[in-house]
Amino acid sequence: MNLKELPQKITLNKKEQHLEIAWQDGHLSQYPFSLLRAACPCATCRGGHENMRSEPDPLVFDMTLADSPATQVEQVEMAGQYAITIHFQDGHHYGIYTWHFLRLLCPCPSCRSRVQGE
Numbered sequence: 001m002n003l004k005e006l007p008q009k010i011t012l013n014k015k016e017q018h019l020e021i022a023w024q025d026g027h028l029s030q031y032p033f034s035l036l037r038a039a040c041p042c043a044t045c046r047g048g049h050e051n052m053r054s055e056p057d058p059l060v061f062d063m064t065l066a067d068s069p070a071t072q073v074e075q076v077e078m079a080g081q082y083a084i085t086i087h088f089q090d091g092h093h094y095g096i097y098t099w100h101f102l103r104l105l106c107p108c109p110s111c112r113s114r115v116q117g118e
Contacts, residue, residue: 005023005099005100005103006023006024006099007021007022007023007024007099007102008022008023008024009021009022010022010076010084012073012075012076014072014073017032017033017034017072017073018030018031018032018033019031019033019036019073019076019086021102023103027106027111029102029103029105029106029107029108029111030107030108031102031105031106031107032107033071033072033073033088034063034064034065034067034071035060035061035105035107036073036086036097036105037065037070037071037088037092038060038063038065039056039057039060039105040086040092040094040095041056041095041096041097041098041101042092042094042095042096043094044094045094045095054098054100054101055101055104056101056104056105060105061107061112068090069088069089069090070088070089070090070092071088072088072089072090073086073087073088073089074087074088074089075087079096082098082099083096083097083098083099083101084096084097084102085097
């Protein structure tokens, strides 16, 4: 695993409705709750196991999800040393968000241009 893909600190900010990850390389990612739900990597949200990939679907950056229990995060828990599981208020908690997946999901302009350029 690449060191830049390891988090240094993870903060759930319910007031601002985003998950913040400070990465080992100094980068700070802020993920709106709605983006995390739109990008959920579980088999149900991806439409079956055959559609699962280690990268987020680029279309999630253009999706708009209304504020609802489906887009509100209750808690985040570690899934081993390689990922987190996000518990949404509607009870959904099946996606395993790996560090690699989350780093590629960073919505900041710098990361978006770098990923789109690859």
